[in-house]
Amino acid sequence: MALKEEKVIVIDPDKCTGCHSCEMACSMKHFGKTHSHFSRIRIQEFREVNTFIPVTCQACEDAPCIKVCPMNARIRLESGAVVTNEDKCIGCRACVYACPFGAPVVNPDNGKTMSCDLCMEDEMGPWCVKACTLQQALKFVNARDAARAKGRDMARIIAEDYMPPKQDSDEFAFSFSV
Amino acid sequence: MKVVIVGNGIAGNEVASFLREHGTDKEIDITIISAEKFPEYDPCSLPYFVGGEVDRDVVFRKTLDYYKDSNINLVLDNKAVSIDSKAKKVTTEKGDVFPYDSLVLGHGGSLFIPPIPGVNLEGIFSCKVLAEADKLAKHKGTKAVVIGSGAIGIEAAEALKLKGYQVTIIELLGWIMPTLFCEGASRFLEDEMRGYGIEVFTSEKVLSIEGDGSVELVKTDKREIPCDTVVVATGVVPGRPLAETGGVACERGILVNNYMLTNVEDIYACGDCVQTYDACTGEGCMYQLKHNAIEQARIVARNILGEKVEYTGAYPFARAHYFDTHAVTFGKTMKGAERICSLDEVEAIERRNMNGYLRVLLKDGKIIGGQAIGKVADYTGLLMGCMWRGDDLHEFRENWPAIAALGSPYPWQARKLGQLLGLSALDAKGTKGSDRVKAILK
Numbered sequence A: 001m002a003l004k005e006e007k008v009i010v011i012d013p014d015k016c017t018g019c020h021s022c023e024m025a026c027s028m029k030h031f032g033k034t035h036s037h038f039s040r041i042r043i044q045e046f047r048e049v050n051t052f053i054p055v056t057c058q059a060c061e062d063a064p065c066i067k068v069c070p071m072n073a074r075i076r077l078e079s080g081a082v083v084t085n086e087d088k089c090i091g092c093r094a095c096v097y098a099c100p101f102g103a104p105v106v107n108p109d110n111g112k113t114m115s116c117d118l119c120m121e122d123e124m125g126p127w128c129v130k131a132c133t134l135q136q137a138l139k140f141v142n143a144r145d146a147a148r149a150k151g152r153d154m155a156r157i158i159a160e161d162y163m164p165p166k167q168d169s170d171e172f173a174f175s176f177s178v
Numbered sequence B: 001m002k003v004v005i006v007g008n009g010i011a012g013n014e015v016a017s018f019l020r021e022h023g024t025d026k027e028i029d030i031t032i033i034s035a036e037k038f039p040e041y042d043p044c045s046l047p048y049f050v051g052g053e054v055d056r057d058v059v060f061r062k063t064l065d066y067y068k069d070s071n072i073n074l075v076l077d078n079k080a081v082s083i084d085s086k087a088k089k090v091t092t093e094k095g096d097v098f099p100y101d102s103l104v105l106g107h108g109g110s111l112f113i114p115p116i117p118g119v120n121l122e123g124i125f126s127c128k129v130l131a132e133a134d135k136l137a138k139h140k141g142t143k144a145v146v147i148g149s150g151a152i153g154i155e156a157a158e159a160l161k162l163k164g165y166q167v168t169i170i171e172l173l174g175w176i177m178p179t180l181f182c183e184g185a186s187r188f189l190e191d192e193m194r195g196y197g198i199e200v201f202t203s204e205k206v207l208s209i210e211g212d213g214s215v216e217l218v219k220t221d222k223r224e225i226p227c228d229t230v231v232v233a234t235g236v237v238p239g240r241p242l243a244e245t246g247g248v249a250c251e252r253g254i255l256v257n258n259y260m261l262t263n264v265e266d267i268y269a270c271g272d273c274v275q276t277y278d279a280c281t282g283e284g285c286m287y288q289l290k291h292n293a294i295e296q297a298r299i300v301a302r303n304i305l306g307e308k309v310e311y312t313g314a315y316p317f318a319r320a321h322y323f324d325t326h327a328v329t330f331g332k333t334m335k336g337a338e339r340i341c342s343l344d345e346v347e348a349i350e351r352r353n354m355n356g357y358l359r360v361l362l363k364d365g366k367i368i369g370g371q372a373i374g375k376v377a378d379y380t381g382l383l384m385g386c387m388w389r390g391d392d393l394h395e396f397r398e399n400w401p402a403i404a405a406l407g408s409p410y411p412w413q414a415r416k417l418g419q420l421l422g423l424s425a426l427d428a429k430g431t432k433g434s435d436r437v438k439a440i441l442k
């Protein structure tokens, strides 16, 4: 995403308790009901290790979902958000399959996809972020600050990699870039 | 600088708009030569317009005003017929001559019309270009035969079914969408197709199309099918004749180097007409898909603008979607794998549960392709990521107990991958709370 005055939702999964408030807030904002199937943000649950990860569209810079949509229904808004134009979408799910996170959600009512629109121009900002005020797992920040924070995060991770391995630590040959 | 682009399709337009948006040189003189009469439209959208799922205006990606406002000279309904690469000029069928500094060949491919007797009768259509789709959309028939079961054939069949036709698909090879899916997945998709009331015949060869003026019958090596409509969807062949007039080297498609430059100076090519290489395996390939066309076009535009950027390769990725059936395929199928290795080297992981069907193909532990049907397909992006990075799934399996025990959320995709591969969270090494805390603190 271009680093202008765009704001983005940053996720800190360590803080998520899996309460699903963000999902409720999202479906309330967009559909006036509280039902997780209508939420554009989703919690990936790994209960066995008590881990919950909010997953939502990251509005990728060179978004694969836009390139693969046969109907040109995936569009980028002024705000930087990448959303589905329902008038064009035929519900083929190419965008879901091409997304590294499987982020677009299929609207159970009409089979078309939807993804985070940053609550458009709502002066409150994104409702999911508001709903997570207590846990602070979601934050709405300037893209530039987010990039900086991410840079710091990466630096930390890289630094850790170069530290001598602790004796009893598990080594993970497998790492994903998120 | 004069840039002439042949073809007003996905690739050609991406080059033009990229040059306009990113070129600092306001003086770039852009001309697009188009064989068709329309502003840019998306061929991928055509079946959905034919089937009446969307209005006709939805297929367009640009309006005529766009070209005017962006100062792009659009020459409609005028096919480019020859290139003089010495004098740096392109000539069209109407005799117009366009000099260029850089020439971009983005003219895609044309429908492959099999040499079947009767293929020129009335009532025979294709779904490759808008003018044809228009005719098909207006046509009033009741019984249709679709020849060829590639993605386009399948989409055309769905469209006609939606319009109330009785539809039969005929596929020459052993199963439908033979280049996209392995037999197992394809058989399932075939059954689904029948479930929607579409007749499917595989391993069947069309011998002739018969009728007095207009189609009445399709004759195969196994049966005769009465019909009033035929859709030919037997593939797309890259357009080479124009390139050859300019001395541009071609094999299956136009040959380009990593800068999307042909063997002739200042002639670039991109989109369905080029032959490139697979992003993962490096083999020569022609994946005629929209995302590849867009990416190649951007490389062309950036190189014209003086940046030296290399293409990283094309990748196969396609969805198959009709009615309530949702499937996806990426990378190699078993058949496709034959081209890069012996089949003994390929390991297939198959999973089937209430969330659908997943098949992942591995070579030396690395993903080379996959297919999915149903809900599990939603995580295809994750598997493609593994494929591109060349992650070793054998190693992953070995490390799984440790990964599963790790409470930290960061490698959540790894955890998800474990789920997809059917690895059990119960295998976690050290599921005791204290061990988990240790892992998190690590």
Ligand SMILES: Cc1cc2nc3c(=O)[nH]c(=O)nc-3n(C[C@H](O)[C@H](O)[C@H](O)COP(=O)(O)OP(=O)(O)OC[C@H]3O[C@@H](n4cnc5c(N)ncnc54)[C@H](O)[C@@H]3O)c2cc1C
Pocket (backbone or CB within 6 Å): A068, A070, B006, B007, B008, B009, B010, B011, B012, B033, B034, B035, B036, B042, B043, B044, B045, B046, B047, B078, B079, B080, B081, B106, B107, B108, B109, B127, B128, B129, B151, B152, B239, B242, B270, B271, B272, B273, B288, B289, B290, B291, B293, B318, B319
């Ligand atoms: C029905 C259908 C469904 C599809 N579905 C999908 C899908 O779901 N996903 C996907 O990734 N891809 C899909 N594709 C493929 C995708 O449309 C192509 O990969 C893409 O359009 C390629 O872009 P292109 O610019 O190379 O060619 P095109 O978009 O075909 O454009 C080439 C243009 O050049 C013109 N032209 C040809 N010769 C000349 C000449 N001599 N002079 C001037 N102009 C000329 C042609 O008329 C055409 O307008 C589909 C294709 C079809 C037909």
Ligand code: SF4
Pocket (backbone or CB within 6 Å): A056, A057, A058, A059, A060, A063, A064, A065, A066, A082, A098, A099, A100, A101, A102, A103, A104, A115
């Ligand atoms: S839907 Fe996925 S691919 Fe598209 S912009 Fe969002 S995160 Fe990126």
Ligand code: SF4
Pocket (backbone or CB within 6 Å): A068, A069, A070, A071, A072, A073, A074, A084, A085, A088, A089, A090, A091, A092, A093, A094, A095, A096, A112, A113
């Ligand atoms: S589901 Fe809709 S938005 Fe997504 S790729 Fe298909 S048509 Fe485009």
